Amino acid sequence: MSSLDIKHLNKSYGSVQVLHDINLEIPENAFVVFVGPSGCGKSTLLRSIAGLEEIDSGEIILEGRDVAKEAPVDRDFAMVFQSYALYPQMTVRDNIGFALSVAGRPKAEIHRKVDEVAQMLRLTEYLDRKPADLSGGQRQRVAIGRAILRSPKAFLFDEPLSNLDAELRVDMRLQIAELRRQMSATFIYVTHDQVEAMTLADQIVVLRAGRIEQVGSPMELYHHPANSFVASFIGSPKMNLLSVADLGLAGESAATLGVRPEHLSIGADGALEGTIAAIENLGPVSYAYVDVRGARVTVQLPPAHGFALEEAVKIGWADDALHRFDAEGRRI
Amino acid sequence: MHKIFSLSRKEQLAVQFILIAWACVVLIPLGVAVINSFKPNLGEVYRAPLALPSEWTWSNYAEAWVGANFGGYFLNSAIVSLSVVVIVCFCASTTAFVLVRMPFRGSALLFACFMIGVIIPIRLALAPLFTIVKGLGLLDTLTGLILVQSASMMPVAVFILTAFLKSVPSELEDAARMDGALPFQIYxxxxxxxxxxxxxxxxxxxxxQAWNEYFLPLIFLQSSELYPLTLGIAEFRAQFSVQWHLMFAGILIMLAPTVIAFLLASRQFIEGLTQGGVKE
Known part of the structure; x- marks a missing residue:
């Protein structure tokens, strides 16, 4: 039995439908990441699961029980918000212990549990401070502590790292991965950062315009994207999508060819001729951006490549590295 | 702070002169009242109204307080004003919370009604209000006056609080809902x-507003033992019409609580007027 089962979920704001017939099975203790471009409905789906948004129709089944009509607290989920959502007038201790305080638990029990969580998240020395006196990373740890304290069946994360700087984001990402190993719970995580999705997820759900495009493991999505949207969304730099008609590739049945930058090579026998428009040297790897008949193609280069701007080159690929898509973008 | 424009020295002097002149216009009558309230007799007030007292004395305050029943008026004003504050703060904040965070069918209309209340002075509705208060048997009671004054303040209070509440991030309330807080606990x-x-x-x-209100107590109160300071001071004027030194002492007694209240709340008051205007 799956931990969380979403069936035929629909959600509208007025006349605008934002989630269309969402069906999703989330296995017990899985780390599931919702990704997609802005406005695709990933946060709305998370908030609907949390109970913060009322759904139009559908079921949210948690261990055999439909919780779609239940209040947020009765669903046994805990949520970490993008803006941390810490109560500014309360200390860190009061913030973490708020749920138990509201539930009327004895003060001694709240104190003990808050101490345990603070120790786990290395927050003990900050317990008497107010959120305004903490750094972004510390605030986010407090928000996570508040979620942990309730020992929920599932943790819901709504873009929790997007307000942090790049270095802190990597650190917090590792902490969340460590937390996941320590906790026996399902994690549902919303992000638009596909590096977070690829590194944290057991299962990625790609959304576009309120519909699920594909569900699968990170490597499955990377190597076998169901359509050109998923192909271009997963992977950084993104997959090159080459129009067969524009490039005049003879004998090709597909409308679009997809090929990842690392599967392209520059050599004398390449099929496409172009000019290098830009080169990015990142250290361990470099990328050349080659203009080919009006299209921009990204090619991964070795660190010591020796190519120069405006250089005319030929790009080639191994046939088994190609992804073929029809005119509607579906994988062939 | 970034200056959007800078003044030349002459311009600065001109601005400072205008501000100081305006401060004098406001402060001189108050200063005259303070000086004269400490003078030992009326003769000194007439002889040299702007001079300092020959002998500083508190007796005028004591006489005004005891002789003109200022203690009773003061107590009535305090009861009415503090009750109005408590009722308005509670009712307006709960109303604003519901209007902003729990909109329902008709909530926009309700808000519009409050806004009409901001525009239309309560005195225009005096006749029906009088009938209602009389019908409730609350005429000539402090309860009736408190309810009417509270109602008269509600529109402005709801307007201020709804505007402020809109600037508070709703994610905090979402977090509280996730933590199991009920609507009243969230509030x-x-x-x-x-x-x-x-x-x-x-x-x-x-x-x-409640402390300085003259008109509503005049309409809804008849017994002089229920009079607040504003009506009391009118009685006082009739009784001591030429006793200016006592009159000034009475006025300053009346003024003191509003000055103290403003001093206590001034920092929060300014924050309340300015916060929410810009996103931090």
Whole structure:
């Protein structure tokens, strides 16, 4: 039995439908990441699961029980918000212990549990401070502590790292991965950062315009994207999508060819001729951006490549590295 | 702070002169009242109204307080004003919370009604109001006056608090809902502390308005033992019409609580007026 089962979920704001017939099975203790471009409905789906948004129709089944009509607290989920959502007038201790305080638990029990969580998240020395006196990373740890304290069946994360700087984001990402190993719970995580999705997820759900495009493991999505949207969304730099008609590739049945930058090579026998428009040297790897008949193609280069701007080159690929898509973008 | 324009030295002097002149216009009558309230007799007030007293004395205050029943009027004013503050702060904040965070069918209309209340003075509705208060048997009672004054302050209070509440991030309330807080707990434990500056503004405005109100007590009160200071001071004027030194002492007694209230709440008051205007 799956931990969380979403069936035929629909959600509208007025006349605008934002989630269309969402069906999703989330296995017990899985780390599931919702990704997609802005406005695709990933946060709305998370908030609907949390109970913060009322759904139009559908079921949210948690261990055999439909919780779609239940209040947020009765669903046994805990949520970490993008803006941390810490109560500014309360200390860190009061913030973490708020749920138990509201539930009327004895003060001694709240104190003990808050101490345990603070120790786990290395927050003990900050317990008497107010959120305004903490750094972004510390605030986010407090928000996570508040979620942990309730020992929920599932943790819901709504873009929790997007307000942090790049270095802190990597650190917090590792902490969340460590937390996941320590906790026996399902994690549902919303992000638009596909590096977070690829590194944290057991299962990625790609959304576009309120519909699920594909569900699968990170490597499955990377190597076998169901359509050109998923192909271009997963992977950084993104997959090159080459129009067969524009490039005049003879004998090709597909409308679009997809090929990842690392599967392209520059050599004398390449099929496409172009000019290098830009080169990015990142250290361990470099990328050349080659203009080919009006299209921009990204090619991964070795660190010591020796190519120069405006250089005319030929790009080639191994046939088994190609992804073929029809005119509607579906994988062939 | 970045200056959007800078003044030349002459311009600065001109601005300072205007500000100082305006401060004098406001402060001189008050200063005259303070000086004369400490003079030992009326003769000194007439002889040299702008001079300092030959002998500083508190006796005028004591005489005004005891001789003209100022203690009773003061108590009535305090009861009415503090009750209005409590009622307006509670009712307006709960109303604003529901209007902003729990919109329902007709909530926009309700808000529009409050806004009409801001525009239309309560005195225009005096006749029906009088009938209602009389019908409730609350005429010539402090309860009736408190309810009418509270109602008269509600529109402005709701306007201030709804505007402020809109600037409070709703994610905090979402977090509280996830933590299991009920609507009243969210209001009481999460929202109320966050809107404290706006609440201080509302409390101060309500207090000053209720304390200085002359017209409504005049209409709804008949027994002189229920009179607040504003009506009491009118009695006082009739009784001591030429006793200016006593009159000034009475006026200053009346003024003191509003000055103290403003000093106590001024920082929060200014925050309440300015916060929410810009996103931090």
């Amino acid at each position: 009481w434990r999460v929202v109320l502390p966050l809107i404290r500056p706006a609440l201080a503004t509302v409390a101060l405005l309500s207090f000053v």
